[in-house]
Amino acid sequence: MPSYLGGHWRDRRLKTGGGTPRRAPRRSGLQSRVVKPNILVTGGAGYIGSHTVRLLLRQGYGVTVVDNLSRGHRHNVDAERLRMVDLADTERLGRVFAERAFAAVIHFAAYIAVGESMRVPELYFANNVGGSLSLLTAMVRAGVKHMVFSSTAAVYGMPAAVPIREDSPYAPVSPYGDSKVMVERLLHWFDEIHGLRSISLRYFNASGADAESGLGEEHEPETHLIPLLFRAILTGKPATIFGDDYPTPDGTCIRDYIHVNDLAQAHILAVESLLAGGRSDAFNVGTGSGYSVREVVSAVEDVTGKKVPYVVGPRREGDPAELVADSTKLRHTLNWTPRDPALRDIVSSAWNFERKRGS
Numbered sequence: 001m002p003s004y005l006g007g008h009w010r011d012r013r014l015k016t017g018g019g020t021p022r023r024a025p026r027r028s029g030l031q032s033r034v035v036k037p038n039i040l041v042t043g044g045a046g047y048i049g050s051h052t053v054r055l056l057l058r059q060g061y062g063v064t065v066v067d068n069l070s071r072g073h074r075h076n077v078d079a080e081r082l083r084m085v086d087l088a089d090t091e092r093l094g095r096v097f098a099e100r101a102f103a104a105v106i107h108f109a110a111y112i113a114v115g116e117s118m119r120v121p122e123l124y125f126a127n128n129v130g131g132s133l134s135l136l137t138a139m140v141r142a143g144v145k146h147m148v149f150s151s152t153a154a155v156y157g158m159p160a161a162v163p164i165r166e167d168s169p170y171a172p173v174s175p176y177g178d179s180k181v182m183v184e185r186l187l188h189w190f191d192e193i194h195g196l197r198s199i200s201l202r203y204f205n206a207s208g209a210d211a212e213s214g215l216g217e218e219h220e221p222e223t224h225l226i227p228l229l230f231r232a233i234l235t236g237k238p239a240t241i242f243g244d245d246y247p248t249p250d251g252t253c254i255r256d257y258i259h260v261n262d263l264a265q266a267h268i269l270a271v272e273s274l275l276a277g278g279r280s281d282a283f284n285v286g287t288g289s290g291y292s293v294r295e296v297v298s299a300v301e302d303v304t305g306k307k308v309p310y311v312v313g314p315r316r317e318g319d320p321a322e323l324v325a326d327s328t329k330l331r332h333t334l335n336w337t338p339r340d341p342a343l344r345d346i347v348s349s350a351w352n353f354e355r356k357r358g359s
């Protein structure tokens with residue numbers, strides 16, 4: 001597993017609020033360390049949030065996590081940094097902001113299941129939009145002016161052109177996708193009116209794990225392909241492939257799988273950009289390579305050495321044939337490069353986690 005502790009990231013010198021880098025006093029002879037700011041991470045007990053917290057800590061940031069554990073796991077966060085607070089509780093958020101000086105918020109906390117949002121949209125608008133509004137209100141009150149926001153490829157709906165660029169129009173086809181559009185709009189107005197700068201990262205398919213640190217994907221219910229294929233292998237209950245009559249080479253949907261650590265690193269680069277005075281913006285985060293569902297099945301069989309039991313069902317409403325990111329803007333503007341773009345490596349890291357979890 002390539003490490004984000006090495007290479008140029010280790011040598012970055014972070015500027016806070018456009019000022020000069022803050023340094024700790026020399027601890028001994030030759031040793032010195034850059035003291036990095038405190039970041040508040042919402043949803044840090046979840047899948048992507050916990051990987052980002054781990055990376056932030058390893059790169060020297062102070063981290064406090066806000067999570068109500070509605071969908072996350074206590075074991076993903078050190079007890080002393082977890083604040084069990086619901087986003088809707090603006091007053092309690094205010095007390096967390098008062099604990100220490102936070103330079104930025106990375107905002108993961110949300111409900112994430114497209115299918116559930118089609119059945120109970122009110123849950124998604126209340127939690128994802130209402131929760132974000134409460135958080136932004138608490139940030140304004142506390143004078144915290146930087147946010148990195150978890151957005152999604154679902155803001156584009158059924159894109160007219162692939163790979164998708166950031167200037168493709170908003171066209172969400174689910175309450176989930178629309179809840180993220182609404183938060184991006186909130187962020188626009190909070191910048192205009194309150195000077196709160198933000199970067200929205202529109203993720204494609206987050207996948208893989210940092211099994212070494214015991215972190216991985218544990219959604220309940222699970223809706224993501226790679227863990228569902230593992231489940232099919234482990235239980236013998238067939239997974240369902242939703243449609244094999246799409247206009248793609250093998251008829252199944254094509255998606256862009258991005259390793260969760262590469263995604264986590266994009267958040268840190270986004271925070272650094274904002275703290276160095278960068279403007280509000282939105283970026284796609286994907287590798288730019290698409291894999292069909294059948295190709296993912298083959299990769300899973302290859303890595304595990306086991307056949308995946310599956311059946312082919314009908315298409316799901318609102319599933320585009322192909323979703324692949326054009327991430328040129330992120331690569332050029334924030335100097336981001338995925339370290340683990342190969343599907344086989346992503347699947348292999350996820351399988352390592354699955355085996356550790358089961359043992």
Ligand SMILES: NC(=O)c1ccc[n+]([C@@H]2O[C@H](COP(=O)([O-])OP(=O)(O)OC[C@H]3O[C@@H](n4cnc5c(N)ncnc54)[C@H](O)[C@@H]3O)[C@@H](O)[C@H]2O)c1
Nearest residue numbers: 043045046047048067068070071072086087109110150206
């Ligand atoms: N997983 C993906 O492939 C993917 C793709 C695109 C976008 N995203 C976005 O990334 C973010 C994180 O996704 P994830 O896969 O890590 O999800 P997750 O469900 O594993 O984590 C979300 C966390 O937020 C917490 N949370 C939810 N509502 C809360 C509230 N009101 N107050 C406090 N905590 C709350 C949950 O307890 C959970 O720990 C989400 O915003 C999601 O929309 C994920």
